[in-house]
Amino acid sequence: xxxxxxxxxxxxxxxxxxxxxxxxxxxxxxxxxxxxxxxxxxxxxxxxxxxxxxxxxxxxxxxxxxxxxxxxxxxxxxxxxxxxxxxxxxxxxxxxxxxxxxxxxxxxxxxxxxxxxxxxxxxxxxxxxxxxxxxxxxxxxxxxxxxxxxxxxxxxxxxxxxxxxxxxxxxxxxxxxxxxxxxxxxxxxxxxxxxxxxxxxxxxxxxxxxxxxxxxxxxxxxxxxxx
Amino acid sequence: xxxxxxxxxxxxxxxxxxxxxxxxxxxxxxxxxxxxxxxxxxxxxxxxxxxxxxxxxxxxxxxxxxxxxxxxxxxxxxxxxxxxxxxxxxxxxxxxxxxxxxxxxxxxxxxxxxx
Numbered sequence: 001x002x003x004x005x006x007x008x009x010x011x012x013x014x015x016x017x018x019x020x021x022x023x024x025x026x027x028x029x030x031x032x033x034x035x036x037x038x039x040x041x042x043x044x045x046x047x048x049x050x051x052x053x054x055x056x057x058x059x060x061x062x063x064x065x066x067x068x069x070x071x072x073x074x075x076x077x078x079x080x081x082x083x084x085x086x087x088x089x090x091x092x093x094x095x096x097x098x099x100x101x102x103x104x105x106x107x108x109x110x111x112x113x114x115x116x117x118x119x120x121x122x123x124x125x126x127x128x129x130x131x132x133x134x135x136x137x138x139x140x141x142x143x144x145x146x147x148x149x150x151x152x153x154x155x156x157x158x159x160x161x162x163x164x165x166x167x168x169x170x171x172x173x174x175x176x177x178x179x180x181x182x183x184x185x186x187x188x189x190x191x192x193x194x195x196x197x198x199x200x201x202x203x204x205x206x207x208x209x210x211x212x213x214x215x216x217x218x219x220x221x222x223x224x225x226x227x
Numbered sequence: 228x229x230x231x232x233x234x235x236x237x238x239x240x241x242x243x244x245x246x247x248x249x250x251x252x253x254x255x256x257x258x259x260x261x262x263x264x265x266x267x268x269x270x271x272x273x274x275x276x277x278x279x280x281x282x283x284x285x286x287x288x289x290x291x292x293x294x295x296x297x298x299x300x301x302x303x304x305x306x307x308x309x310x311x312x313x314x315x316x317x318x319x320x321x322x323x324x325x326x327x328x329x330x331x332x333x334x335x336x337x338x339x340x341x342x
Contacts, residue, residue: 130265192323
């Protein structure tokens, strides 16, 4: 008898395991009252510098901590530790992005109840992190003025996976003849209505506004949670 | 480049489904792949072959159905295609809209099995 071919309906998300873990994380963060902010960008856009600045300033008024993903070194965690906030490094090896399970493992033994903010710095990569939910409340995508105004058009998927765009190294704007109007136009083209903030970790331009923004988003999330 | 790890997840998922059905032989895996899934079809197809090696899925085919982006247009009060992934405006009326309702899929929808 000849073999018979038939179709079986499956309808399963390929990343269902990641999605399940991300959901568990989101619930855990919610229960602990910690607001989780992740950062994605290309390598060298200034994630670590911004985080160093943010942790140092927020540490004075809130309880903050960070997880930082990197392919090979623990340099970033060492840099961030100068802020005196608790920091853990996730070394991903050859993996080019963070996955929810890596966050879960890195958080083992950490009491989240004592925290107001947890920052998660993804591996520098504008492609792969887009596919993975990490259970965060807010995802920031960074683009630096040195990278060019068309980054959003080249990587629309990552901009679509993020909630807020940060234009970094804004102190270099004049030097590199960065066209702000074009950058805003491109971001809005791929993600209409996206909030855009300009910052410089070096000159502190826009940093206070960023901290106020994060505090208000956290307050908003808590208000929703307790209503 | 995370297509290999995605391909391995597909193989794992399909193997589990096969096991649940008494180890049926899988000839093909049907996948819905959204334009905003962050996964590149060509890279996924070549990774799939690699991921299948030495598994019960060796020799099986990955059949990819690409899914375009649909947004909800508040002006038309309907789901509409966008001009392009570089221009999220309603293809009918031109209203900018970021409310994606389709296009992020990365889903195994069906398996072709031989019995």
